[in-house]
Structure formats: C-alpha cells, structure tokens
Amino acid sequence: MRALVLALALLAAAKIWVQDSFYRFATEEALVSAYRARAAIACASLAPASTASASDPDWATRAEPRLSVGNPALRVHLWQFDHEQWNARFRQPYLVLSAGNPGVACTYDILAGTAEISRS
Numbered sequence: 001m002r003a004l005v006l007a008l009a010l011l012a013a014a015k016i017w018v019q020d021s022f023y024r025f026a027t028e029e030a031l032v033s034a035y036r037a038r039a040a041i042a043c044a045s046l047a048p049a050s051t052a053s054a055s056d057p058d059w060a061t062r063a064e065p066r067l068s069v070g071n072p073a074l075r076v077h078l079w080q081f082d083h084e085q086w087n088a089r090f091r092q093p094y095l096v097l098s099a100g101n102p103g104v105a106c107t108y109d110i111l112a113g114t115a116e117i118s119r120s
Helices: 002-046 086-090
Strands: 064-069 093-098 104-109 114-119
Touching: 002 064, 002 093, 002 104, 002 114
Parallel strands: none
Antiparallel strands: 064 093, 093 104, 104 114
C-alpha cells in the first residue's frame, strides 16, 4: 500500500512539474514574440547612426532573446522593501537580447519601454 501511495504522489508531483514547465515556456514565448520588435528598435536607437559600425549587432535578427525577471545591475537589497527601485530590481520583466558579439547585450525594460546596452 505504501508503494502505491508513493507512486501516486510521484505521479502528482510529475504532473505539477510538467504543467508548470509548459506554462513557463508558453509565457516566455508569448512575451518574447510580443516585445522582441520593440526591444530591437529601442536597442538600435541607442547607437547613433553616425557612430554605427560594422561591428554593431543586428538586434532585430541576430540577437538571441531571453526573458529575465528583475535587473541585477540595480543596487537594491532583498530586504529593502521600501526602496523605490525594489520592483525594478526583483519583480519587473526584462527582455535581454544577446548579440553575436561576445559580451554585448541589450536589456529592454518591458514596463518602462526603455533599453540599455551593456558591454563586458
């Protein structure tokens, strides 16, 4: 009887994990497809046309998108709930476009509609 209960518990846990994984995958795909064009435009507008070079990435087609929650670049600690940038650090969604060039990425703030290019 214990084996049956254990097997049912494992099946229930596997069902919950699979449903959660499918939900997260579908949500990420929907957000990426909805905001990728806006992010590419915002990232491309950061580099002025006069300083554009052949080494600048093509944000619209070649950049690899991924979804991120929170901006780790902001200096806010987890326990600072009353800080004005706490939501931006830990809760807001960001679309990160990683360019073909190593170390170049553009972070697009979905709620604010702003972008920031980081080079490392």
